[in-house]
Each structure stands twice: as structure tokens, then as C-alpha cells.
Amino acid sequence: DTGYDAWLRYDRLPERQAGVLTGWCRRIVMPEREGLFHTVRRELTAALASLLGIEPVVTDVLDADADAADTTGAGRALVVATAERAAGLGLLAGEEAGALHADGFVIRTVRRGDVRAVLLAGGTARGLLYGAFHFLRLASIGSLNDRALEQLDIADRPRNPLRMINHWDNMDGSIERGYAGKSIFFRDGKFIADKTRVRDYARLLASIGINALTINNVNVHETETKLITDELLPDVAATADIFREYGIRLMLSINFAAPIQAGGLPTADPLDPAVRAWWRERAAAIFRRIPDFGGFLVKADSEFRPGPFTYGRDHADGANMLAEALEPFGGIVIWRCFVYNCLQDWRDRTTDRAKAAYDHFVPLDGRFKDNVLLQIKNGPMDFQVREPVSPLFGGLTRTNQMLELQITQEYTGQQRHLCYLVPQWKEVLDFDTYACGEGTTVARIASGSAFGRETGGIAGVSNIGDDPNWTGHLLAQANLYGFGRLAWNPELSAEDITDEWVRLTFGGDPETVRTIAEMLLDSWRIYENYTAPLGVGWMVNPGHHYGPNVDGYEYSKWGTYHFADCRGIGVDRTVKTGTGFTAQYHKPHSEIYESLEQCPDELLLFFHHVPYTHRLHSGKTVIQHIYDTHFEGAEQARGLVERWSGLKGRIDTGRFLQVLRRLEEQAEHAKEWRDVINTYFWRKSGIPDARGRKIY
Numbered sequence: 165d166t167g168y169d170a171w172l173r174y175d176r177l178p179e180r181q182a183g184v185l186t187g188w189c190r191r192i193v194m195p196e197r198e199g200l201f202h203t204v205r206r207e208l209t210a211a212l213a214s215l216l217g218i219e220p221v222v223t224d225v226l227d228a229d230a231d232a233a234d235t236t237g238a239g240r241a242l243v244v245a246t247a248e249r250a251a252g253l254g255l256l257a258g259e260e261a262g263a264l265h266a267d268g269f270v271i272r273t274v275r276r277g278d279v280r281a282v283l284l285a286g287g288t289a290r291g292l293l294y295g296a297f298h299f300l301r302l303a304s305i306g307s308l309n310d311r312a313l314e315q316l317d318i319a320d321r322p323r324n325p326l327r328m329i330n331h332w333d334n335m336d337g338s339i340e341r342g343y344a345g346k347s348i349f350f351r352d353g354k355f356i357a358d359k360t361r362v363r364d365y366a367r368l369l370a371s372i373g374i375n376a377l378t379i380n381n382v383n384v385h386e387t388e389t390k391l392i393t394d395e396l397l398p399d400v401a402a403t404a405d406i407f408r409e410y411g412i413r414l415m416l417s418i419n420f421a422a423p424i425q426a427g428g429l430p431t432a433d434p435l436d437p438a439v440r441a442w443w444r445e446r447a448a449a450i451f452r453r454i455p456d457f458g459g460f461l462v463k464a465d466s467e468f469r470p471g472p473f474t475y476g477r478d479h480a481d482g483a484n485m486l487a488e489a490l491e492p493f494g495g496i497v498i499w500r501c502f503v504y505n506c507l508q509d510w511r512d513r514t515t516d517r518a519k520a521a522y523d524h525f526v527p528l529d530g531r532f533k534d535n536v537l538l539q540i541k542n543g544p545m546d547f548q549v550r551e552p553v554s555p556l557f558g559g560l561t562r563t564n565q566m567l568e569l570q571i572t573q574e575y576t577g578q579q580r581h582l583c584y585l586v587p588q589w590k591e592v593l594d595f596d597t598y599a600c601g602e603g604t605t606v607a608r609i610a611s612g613s614a615f616g617r618e619t620g621g622i623a624g625v626s627n628i629g630d631d632p633n634w635t636g637h638l639l640a641q642a643n644l645y646g647f648g649r650l651a652w653n654p655e656l657s658a659e660d661i662t663d664e665w666v667r668l669t670f671g672g673d674p675e676t677v678r679t680i681a682e683m684l685l686d687s688w689r690i691y692e693n694y695t696a697p698l699g700v701g702w703m704v705n706p707g708h709h710y711g712p713n714v715d716g717y718e719y720s721k722w723g724t725y726h727f728a729d730c731r732g733i734g735v736d737r738t739v740k741t742g743t744g745f746t747a748q749y750h751k752p753h754s755e756i757y758e759s760l761e762q763c764p765d766e767l768l769l770f771f772h773h774v775p776y777t778h779r780l781h782s783g784k785t786v787i788q789h790i791y792d793t794h795f796e797g798a799e800q801a802r803g804l805v806e807r808w809s810g811l812k813g814r815i816d817t818g819r820f821l822q823v824l825r826r827l828e829e830q831a832e833h834a835k836e837w838r839d840v841i842n843t844y845f846w847r848k849s850g851i852p853d854a855r856g857r858k859i860y
């Protein structure tokens with residue numbers, strides 16, 4: 165078993181459970197059949213066949229007599245319809261049907277005359293698709309027993325309009341920051357003709373509620389610039405067709421200089437009439453081929469990418485030009501806020517990369533068109549193991565926003581280490597910015613609800629490739645699953661999501677479920693323990709970002725620092741004596757982070773430069789904390805191997821061994837991290853470990 169089926173395994177249910185469910189699901193009443201309805205029908209029948217070992221009969225009439233041949237499930241059925249249709253059948257109140265969210269669904273046990281049914285009703289076919297996957301999820305984890313089926317009453321809808329995956333795939337087949345093989349879309353400058361894998365991927369995404377994706381890297385190079393030209397649009401359209409089957413809209417990352425590079429114009433100035441006309445014409449051409457095309461994702465004026473700054477224009481000028489071109493067709497522009505000067509002078513302490521996004525975009529608040537969303541990374545730096553939340557959340561109040569998370573584990577062990585990020589994302593989503601008083605959480609700002617905006621959402625940088633198990637590390641599938649579930653509903657708890665994923669992936673054996681769930685939930689903290697301490701971040705090898713290198717970036721132009729010397733460590737970002745970054749937050753955070761006494765331990769070195777002997781709230785000195793967490797982290801990584809080994813015989817050998825190998829590698833690398841970090845700080849500080857452990 166390679167793990168290819170991920171969380172859509174649909175292993176045969178134990179006999180009793182299967183028997184009960186069969187009674188309700190042998191007959192599926194489904195009046196609508198075209199397009200997405202067809203997908204729903206295919207998914208339901210295939211999954212139920214696999215779970216129950218039956219061939220469900222699909223009819224389009226709800227009629228007890230039609231079922232005369234069926235003795236086991238007499239008078240029972242699974243009714244699958246839009247809310248409107250369900251209301252027509254008298255199974256749902258008209259008012260409730262009318263109020264159902266387009267992507268929402270109801271799963272309810274209903275009765276009409278002699279017929280008792282489980283009703284699966286969707287606001288639209290899309291809602292139905294999500295409802296079907298939810299129903300199958302419940303069935304798979306064994307939640308649909310006799311009692312439950314008699315009284316089902318579930319109503320759900322997504323909290324975020326956009327639930328999106330960003331691929332950083334290049335057309336040569338490589339994936340920027342990809343750790344699970346090559347692209348499933350591209351190879352050698354072309355689209356891969358065999359779309360089997362793309363379709364299987366679309367299923368996985370739809371099953372967790374994803375409704376949009378970009379297929380190409382935000383760094384758009386020469387070949388990918390052509391994706392919006394007539395040469396490559398037919399291929400883009402063929403890929404869009406597959407995602408459409410699963411309710412997912414395709415979008416493209418574009419090159420801001422495309423008018424020059426693909427259009428032969430002398431400029432890409434967003435205020436130039438010829439440039440504007442070129443984009444309008446391109447938008448029309450794209451929508452002619454892909455009527456439900458989503459729009460563009462843009463990285464501009466960042467890390468050597470072109471942008472409006474070249475022409476003395478600002479980012480509102482750039483984004484609005486593209487938005488205007490897409491507007492007639494209902495397309496959107498997602499404009500990334502990852503904009504900073506990557507060639508800053510490290511001797512100048514007044515520049516601070518953490519401040520850049522806020523400084524660039526807050527002055528533009530209110531100037532973006534309605535079909536523009538600003539996509540903001542969760543932290544002010546770059547997907548480190550620990551960062552504060554980006555103060556741009558709370559800084560902008562009159563602009564559509566999206567939260568960007570990194571599912572691919574660039575700085576968190578590159579899918580060679582187990583680092584389950586759902587607990588980290590929960591902290592981000594639950595963070596209260598206090599932008600409009602208490603309760604203005606990142607989750608509410610991203611969804612748009614905090615400021616009454618119509619659109620918003622969450623995007624995640626993909627962690628999949630063409631490895632047999634999609635994610636390299638099998639347990640990294642949990643990050644993709646958890647991302648989708650949180651994008652659907654940020655209020656779900658990390659524990660519930662984890663429990664769901666483990667049961668879907670490894671079945672319901674209590675010991676297995678408990679062990680894997682605990683390993684996942686502990687793993688972020690373990691990874692943090694043996695890597696960069698107390699929020700300071702980085703300390704990785706430059707370029708590929710794997711493995712420890714304390715001074716790797718310290719004196720480089722990329723501008724990320726820990727400022728460690730013989731006296732102390734950390735970045736002073738206070739208003740009083742440092743870069744002034746803390747002022748970008750609302751109260752009370754601005755005061756908490758500014759204050760050495762109040763700043764939470766885990767972010768201390770992000771906000772303050774302190775002597776190694778500074779005492780944390782935990783009672784330990786900074787230097788002793790570094791030693792302790794690194795010894796402990798390496799031990800915990802070894803412990804993961806032992807915990808997993810205890811599951812031998814409870815998991816099929818294929819999946820058991822592939823995870824074991826990764827965990828063993830992690831345990832070895834964790835020792836390297838421990839030794840590099842501890843030695844570095846021992847030599848810098850000259851302060852020995854209070855517990856006398858051997859430091860190399």
C-alpha cells in the first residue's frame with residue numbers, strides 16, 4: 165500500500181456497520197444527473213460499493229413501490245438532490261431550501277409517507293458534492309450507526325468564499341519548494357497528456373472543500389508567461405475541464421511583464437492604454453476558452469519579479485488594471501503582499517523586513533477594486549516555524565483579504581520531518597487583531613466577515629507532487645487534509661480534524677488512532693524544540709533551506725538576522741530602541757510585544773535582543789532554554805520513531821515502513837540540529853549547560 169488513496173480509501177466497513185448502512189443506501193434517488201451531479205453520483209456509488217460491498221441502484225423517483233425487489237432496505241433510500249428539488253419533493257421546507265448557501269448542504273433523516281430517507285440536499289450541485297463527501301466521511305469513520313442514521317440532522321456551509329491551493333510548479337516539471345517529486349501537471353516544458361493523476365488530485369481536493377487553484381509558480385518564468393497566450397490556452401483549458409468536474413476553478417499566476425515578454429509591447433506600465441488594452445484582450449481570450457476561469461495570482465516587485473514600481477506606479481495601479489480586464493467576465497485578481505527589499509543593507513538597522521508588507525499596503529487600503537484580494541502570508545517574514553501573526557491583518561480594513569499558508573514544509577522539515585501544521589494554523593486563525601475591538605480574529609478578516617466584505621478566503625501553497633503517496637512523507641497528507649478542513653471551517657478544532665484524518669487514513673483501531681493523533685499534535689513543538697529558538701527563525705542553509713546553519717543568512721543581503729554575539733541574541737523590534745515594528749499592531753499586542761516583561765516566551769527573540777542570561781517566564785535563562793529544548797527535541801524526535809514502531813502489525817507493511825524510514829531520518833537530523841545550535845551558542849556565550857551535558 166503506497167498511500168495513494170490518501171483519505172479516500174473507503175475500506176470495507178465491519179459487517180454490522182455495513183449492514184445497517186446498506187439498508188439506507190442500497191437505493192439512491194437522484195433526480196439530477198448532468199455535470200457536477202454526475203460527479204456526485206459517481207463518487208457516491210463507487211464509495212458505497214467499496215465501503216459496503218453492494219452495487220447501489222440509482223433511480224430518479226422517490227417511490228416506495230419502486231423498491232419492491234429490495235427486502236432488506238424496504239422503504240428506505242438515500243435521496244440526493246438540490247435543496248430546491250428536495251423542497252419540491254416535500255422533504256425540505258421551502259424557506260430552508262431558499263436560505264441554503266450555494267456551497268452548503270443538509271444531511272437529514274426524513275420521512276414521506278411510507279418512505280424514510282436520508283436526505284442529502286445541496287444549495288447547488290457544488291453544495292451537494294461537499295455534502296456527499298461529508299456523508300462518505302461519516303460513513304468511513306464509522307459514525308453512521310443505527311441510532312445515528314435514524315436521526316441525522318446536519319447542516320453545514322463553508323465559512324470562506326475562496327478555499328484555494330497555490331501550486332509553485334514550473335513547466336519543466338520541477339516544483340519550487342516541492343518535496344514530493346515532480347509536477348503532476350507539467351513535464352519538459354509541456355502539459356502532461358495523461359490526466360489520470362490530475363483527476364485523482366481534483367477528487368482529493370474537492371473532498372475537503374477546495375474550490376480554486378493555481379497550477380503554476382508565482383515566480384512566472386519565460387515558458388509559463390505563455391500560459392495566457394493562444395499557444396498554451398488549449399492545454400490550460402483541458403486542465404480546467406478536469407477541475408470543473410469537481411467544482412474547482414482554475415486560475416493562473418501571471419508575469420506582470422507579460423505585455424512585453426509575450427505581447428511584444430515596449431512597456432508593461434499599468435497606466436499605459438496599450439498595456440491595458442492588451443490585458444483586456446487576453447482576459448477575453450482566456451474566458452472564451454474557459455468560461456469559469458477564476459482569474460490571476462500576482463507576485464510583483466518582489467524577489468526580482470517585475471511590477472508596477474518599475475514605472476513609478478503603485479500596487480493599486482497594477483492590481484486595478486488587471487482587475488478591470490477581468491471584471492466583465494467575473495474574474496478576480498489575487499495580489500500577493502509578500503513584497504520586501506531582498507537586497508537590504510544588513511548594517512542598517514532601521515530597515516526591517518518584518519515591516520515591509522504593512523508599510524507597502526496599508527497606505528493603499530481602500531484603493532483596490534472589488535474584484536481584487538490581497539493575499540497575506542500568515543507571518544511578517546516567511547513561513548518560519550514560529551512567527552507572530554502578520555500585522556497587515558488588522559491594518560487593512562477596506563480591502564478584500566486572503567490568508568496565505570504554506571502547506572509545503574519549506575522551513576519545517578521539507579516533508580522529511582514530521583511537522584503537522586494544523587495547530588500552528590489554528591493559532592493564526594484564532595489570533596485576535598483587535599482591529600475593531602475584541603473578536604476581530606484573523607479567521608474573520610480572511611473570510612471577509614469582520615468588515616462585511618463579500619469575498620475573502622484562505623490559500624495554501626501545495627505540498628504535493630508525483631510521489632506515489634502525493635506528499636513524500638505519508639503523514640504530511642494530514643497537512644493537506646487539515647488545510648482544506650480549516651479553509652472550510654476555521655472553527656474546527658485541531659483535535660477533531662486530526663482524529664478524522666487518522667481514522668480515514670488508518671482505520672478505527674483505538675491504539676492506532678491515539679498514537680498517530682498524539683504524534684501529529686506533538687510534532688510542531690518537537691520540530692520547534694530542536695530548530696531555531698524562541699521565534700528568531702531561519703538558521704537554515706541558504707538557498708534550499710534544509711538543515712541547520714546558524715549564520716547561514718546572518719550576513720547575507722536577504723536580510724534576516726538573529727544578531728547573536730557574545731553578550732546576547734534577538735532582534736530588537738521595539739519602538740523605544742529598535743525597528744519600531746511593534747507599532748504595527750493594535751493594542752494590546754503592540755504593548756505586549758513592546759514589553760520585555762509581557763512578550764510571550766515563544767516570540768521573545770523575534771521582538772527583543774536580550775542577554776543569554778535573561779530569564780524567561782518559564783523561569784529558565786535564554787541560554788539554558790536553548791540547551792534544554794535542543795536536547796529534549798532530539799530525544800522527542802527519537803521518541804517518534806519508538807511511538808510509531810509500537811504500531812507494527814497494526815498498519816499495513818508498505819505504509820508502516822515508509823513512515824518509519826522518514827522518522828528515522830528525522831531523528832538523525834534532529835541530532836545534527838541539536839549539536840550545531842548548542843555548540844554555536846555555547847561558544848558564543850561561554851556559558852556551560854547547567855546540567856553538564858556534553859556539547860560538541
Ligand code: BDP
Pocket residue numbers: 340341382383463502546547574
Ligand atoms: C519563499 C520561498 C520562495 C518563494 C517565496 C514566495 O523561499 O521560493 O518564491 O517565498 O512566497 O518562502 O514568493
